[in-house]
Amino acid sequence: MVSFSKFQTIPTSCAEFVHPWTESCSTAITGIxxxxxQESFRIYVTVYMLASxxxxxxxxxxxxxxxxxxxxxSSIFLGTNAFAFPLFACWLRxxxxxxxxxxxxxxxAFLASYVAILLERPSxxxxxxxxxxxxxxxxxxxxxxxxxxxxPVPYGQVLIFSASIAALLYVYRGHQTKRDSVYSLLRFxxxxxxxxxxxxxRADLPSMxxxxxxxSSGDGDKIKRPGGTSKGLIxxxxxxxxxxxxxxxMAIQGLSxxxxxxxxxxxxxxxxxxxxxxxxxxxxxxxxxxxxxxGLLAGLAFGFFPDNTVALYVMWKSLQVxxxxxxxxxxxPQLPGGTILLYSFSTAIxxxxxxxxxxxxxxxxxxxLHSLSGARIAVMDRKSLDAFGMDTSKALLEVLAKTNTxxxxxxxx
Numbered sequence: 001m002v003s004f005s006k007f008q009t010i011p012t013s014c015a016e017f018v019h020p021w022t023e024s025c026s027t028a029i030t031g032i033x034x035x036x037x038q039e040s041f042r043i044y045v046t047v048y049m050l051a052s053x054x055x056x057x058x059x060x061x062x063x064x065x066x067x068x069x070x071x072x073x074s075s076i077f078l079g080t081n082a083f084a085f086p087l088f089a090c091w092l093r094x095x096x097x098x099x100x101x102x103x104x105x106x107x108x109a110f111l112a113s114y115v116a117i118l119l120e121r122p123s124x125x126x127x128x129x130x131x132x133x134x135x136x137x138x139x140x141x142x143x144x145x146x147x148x149x150x151x152p153v154p155y156g157q158v159l160i161f162s163a164s165i166a167a168l169l170y171v172y173r174g175h176q177t178k179r180d181s182v183y184s185l186l187r188f189x190x191x192x193x194x195x196x197x198x199x200x201x202r203a204d205l206p207s208m209x210x211x212x213x214x215x216s217s218g219d220g221d222k223i224k225r226p227g228g229t230s231k232g233l234i235x236x237x238x239x240x241x242x243x244x245x246x247x248x249x250m251a252i253q254g255l256s257x258x259x260x261x262x263x264x265x266x267x268x269x270x271x272x273x274x275x276x277x278x279x280x281x282x283x284x285x286x287x288x289x290x291x292x293x294x295g296l297l298a299g300l301a302f303g304f305f306p307d308n309t310v311a312l313y314v315m316w317k318s319l320q321v322x323x324x325x326x327x328x329x330x331x332x333p334q335l336p337g338g339t340i341l342l343y344s345f346s347t348a349i350x351x352x353x354x355x356x357x358x359x360x361x362x363x364x365x366x367x368x369l370h371s372l373s374g375a376r377i378a379v380m381d382r383k384s385l386d387a388f389g390m391d392t393s394k395a396l397l398e399v400l401a402k403t404n405t406x407x408x409x410x411x412x413x
Contacts, residue, residue, distance in 0.1 A: 009098040012384040014090040017099060020381050021410035025090040031413065033083030035374040040078035044071045070121070077120040082372050084112035085351060101356070101388050109351030113344040129343035130320065134312045135365055136346035139353050142360040157311035161302045164311070164318040171321055356385060359395040363403050375408040 019028030048067050052059055059067070088108035093099060117125055144150045153159070302311070326332045335341070353361040354369050354377060369377050378400060382393040400406065 008387065009096075009100045010384055010387050011098055012381070014086075014093040017104070017381045017384050018086050018089045018093075019376075021376075021379060021413040025086070029083050029087050029090070032086055032373060032376055033079060035376075036082030036372055037075060037079035039372050039374070040075040040082075041071065043078070044074045073119070073121055074124070077116050078372070080119055081112055081116035081347070084115055085109055088112055099384075104385060105352035105355035106348045110344050110348035113347040114340065117340050117343050125339050125343065126320075129339045129346065130313070130316055132346040132350060133316055133342055134309065135362055136349040137312050137316070138308055139349055139361055139365075143353065143357065146357070146360055155303055155306065157306045157308050158303045160315050161306075161311040164314040167318040167322060168314070171318075171325060355380065356388065356392055357390050357395060358392075358399040361399075363399075366399060367403055367405060370403075370405045374413070375406065376413060378405060378407050379410070379413065 014025060015023050019025065022028050022031075048071050052063075052067060085108050088111045089103070092103045092108055096103060117128065120128065141150065145152060323332070327334045350361065350365060351369075354366060358366055378396065382396045385392040
């Protein structure tokens with residue numbers, strides 16, 4: 001159990017703790033900066049190139065120029081985040097005359113992150129804040145569990161995911177304007193039929209007579225789709241199993257559909273993806289509130305493939321959407337610079353854990369910090385931090401072994 005005389009100070013100098021491989025603060029900061037910029041450039045070239053390839057077309061000259069500018073700006077942002085940390089750590093040591101539990105990690109990381117995020121394009125700040133907040137939330141939970149303040153809840157990520165999906169579906173059902181990218185994902189997963197305003201265009205949907213005609217004719221090569229278009233399906237291998245599957249699918253599609261349901265084909269067919277049809281049939285009307293139990297039930301399927309990262313991402317995304325909607329309706333005020341502050345605070349949490357209690361940091365993020373700093377984050381002297389009562393030096397050795405990372409000799413830095 002951690003014993004915190006929390007604001008006890010340690011007289012260690014920045015040369016002893018932050019950069020023990022050199023006495024010079026400027027030399028240490030410059031070395032970290034050069035390596036971080038090189039590593040950041042490599043990371044973002046890979047990210048942007050993959051994004052370009054996934055578009056599936058040859059980029060125009062304008063797009064190539066925008067990509068290059070984006071790579072340069074993002075590399076400067078990430079590189080600044082890395083080298084500004086030791087800069088502020090050394091500056092705070094000179095200002096206070098000592099280190100304390102906040103100035104060894106949290107405060108310099110907060111200041112460094114605040115400066116760095118201002119260099120990044122505003123369009124990317126929200127995405128970056130969402131990512132680091134996701135990781136920071138998991139880190140805070142690990143820190144609390146390590147201290148014995150909380151206990152893991154069985155299938156807790158499933159509960160988080162279900163509640164978050166229910167909230168997103170409720171907003172999806174109840175609002176006309178959906179500019180956030182998460183709605184494209186929902187549109188892909190649950191289809192456009194649950195979207196607010198879709199019901200007004202039901203004249204374009206295939207009727208039940210169309211479905212029964214398709215069933216009786218056995219013509220499964222082309223199916224009428226919303227919007228009056230048709231698209232050829234892949235050729236079906238003429239095996240007995242495929243024919244049985246097609247007949248069963250057509251039979252389910254040809255069953256009845258309630259008059260207030262906006263989706264094509266039968267309720268039985270659509271209920272295989274959501275349960276809103278059942279509620280419409282029971283109450284004989286449609287309502288955006290049906291998205292809540294439907295989302296909760298649909299989220300239970302997440303239990304077959306649980307993942308903390310996905311659950312936390314959906315949770316924070318739903319909170320972001322609800323907050324934005326509340327601002328538009330005038331329920332809550334907009335916090336000036338909220339995205340920047342959230343990014344800075346969350347990144348500070350991650351740097352604090354990386355310095356003082358690396359055992360509570362997600363292993364993949366520790367590897368990222370290790371790579372970005374050129375292994376310098378592992379070389380920072382942790383023995384002086386043992387005075388805070390967290391066995392930091394021992395935890396560092398355990399994390400290095402667990403993540404297959406390493407300590408670099410001072411002569412190589």
